[in-house]
C-alpha cells in the first residue's frame with residue numbers, strides 16, 4: 001500500500017508541486033529496484049553496496065540542494081524531504097544518503113573554501129566520495145564540548161589523535177568531517193575545530209561495522225586516528241569555530257529526523273491497515289474488531305497531527321525561519337510517535353509482527369535509534385526548556 005496515495009489522509013499536504021511529484025517517482029523506483037530486493041544481503045554484510053552510491057549519484061539523488069556548479073542540482077530542500085520520505089516508505093534504513101547530502105555537504109557549502117568545495121562536493125554528488133561526520137567518542141556523546149580527539153598544529157599540517165564511535169557511513173567513508181580539540185588552553189567549545197579528513201591518510205583506520213540492534217544495513221563503525229597528518233588546508237572554517245559551525249544547521253538536522261520518523265509512522269500504519277484487513281481471526285478480519293479500529297483511528301489521528309507540524313516546520317525551513325525549539329520539538333515528538341505507532345502496529349500483527357519477514361518487525365527494531373541519535377530526546381527537551 002502506498003502511504004501517500006492510497007490512504008485518504010484527513011488533511012491534504014500542500015508542500016509539493018508537479019516537479020516534486022516526478023522526482024518522487026524516480027526515487028520510489030530506485031528504492032523498489034535497487035534497494036528492496038537486496039535488503040537481506042545488505043543486512044548480512046552490514047552496509048549497502050558501494051556502487052549503490054554511484055547509481056544514486058547518477059540519478060541526482062545525492063546532494064540535490066548543492067548548487068550545480070559543485071555537481072548538485074541546486075533544488076530546494078523539499079527534494080531532500082522526498083528522498084527521506086521515500087526511503088521510509090520503502091522500509092529502508094540502510095542508505096546513509098541523507099547524512100551525506102543534507103548534513104556533511106552543507107558544512108562544506110556553508111563553511112568550506114572555494115578549493116575545498118571544488119575538491120569534495122562534485123565527487124560527493126556523483127557518489128564517488130561517501131561522506132560521514134564524526135562527533136561522538138567513546139567517552140562523550142551528548143556533551144559535545146568534552147571531545148577529546150586532538151589536532152595539534154605542526155608546520156603546514158595538524159596531527160590528529162583520538163577515536164570516534166557510532167559513525168554513520170563510517171565503514172564506506174572516503175571523507176570524514178572530524179570534530180577535534182585544537183587548543184588545550186581554551187575550555188569547552190571554544191577549542192573545537194572541524195577537519196576534512198581523507199580516510200586514505202596514513203594513521204587513519206576503521207573498525208568493523210558495529211553490531212546494532214536494528215538498522216543492520218546501515219554501516220556504523222568506530223574510527224581511529226593515530227598521528228594522522230591532516231594538511232592545514234583541510235581545516236574547515238576557522239580554528240575554534242567548530243562548535244559555532246555545528247550549531248548553525250541544527251534546526252534542519254533535527255527536522256530531518258522528524259521527517260524520517262513521520263514517514264516511517266505512515267509506512268507502519270499503511271502496512272498494518274493492509275494486514276488487519278487481510279488477516280482473519282474467529283472468521284472475521286482483524287480490522288473488524290473494535291480494538292483494532294480504535295487503535296488505527298488513534299494512530300491515524302496522531303500521525304496526521306505530527307505530519308501537519310512537520311510540514312509547517314518544513315515551510316519555515318524553506319523561509320529560513322525555523323526556530324531551534326520547534327526543531328527540537330519535532331525531533332523528540334515525532335521519534336516518540338514513531339516508536340509508539342510501530343509498537344502498536346506490531347501488536348496488531350500478532351506473532352507475525354515479531355517475524356523479520358514482515359516489514360513491521362524490521363520497523364520495530366529500526367525505529368528505536370531515532371530517540372537516541374541527532375541529540376537524544378532528553379537533550380531536545382533540555383533545549384526547549386531553556387527557551388521557556
Ligand SMILES: Cc1cc2nc3c(=O)[nH]c(=O)nc-3n(C[C@H](O)[C@H](O)[C@H](O)COP(=O)(O)OP(=O)(O)OC[C@H]3O[C@@H](n4cnc5c(N)ncnc54)[C@H](O)[C@@H]3O)c2cc1C
Nearest residue numbers: 133134135136140141142166167168369373374375376378
Ligand atoms: C545508529 C546510530 C548512528 C549514529 N550516527 C552518528 C554519527 O554519524 N556521527 C556521530 O558523531 N554520532 C553518531 N551517533 C551517536 C549519537 O549521536 C549519540 O549516541 C548520542 O548523541 C548520545 O550520546 P551517547 O551515546 O554518548 O549517550 P550519553 O550522552 O552518554 O547519554 C546517556 C543518557 O544520558 C542522558 N543525558 C545526557 N545528558 C543529559 C542531560 N543534560 N540531561 C538529561 N539527560 C541527559 C541521555 O539522554 C541518555 O539517555 C549515532 C548513534 C547511533 C545509535
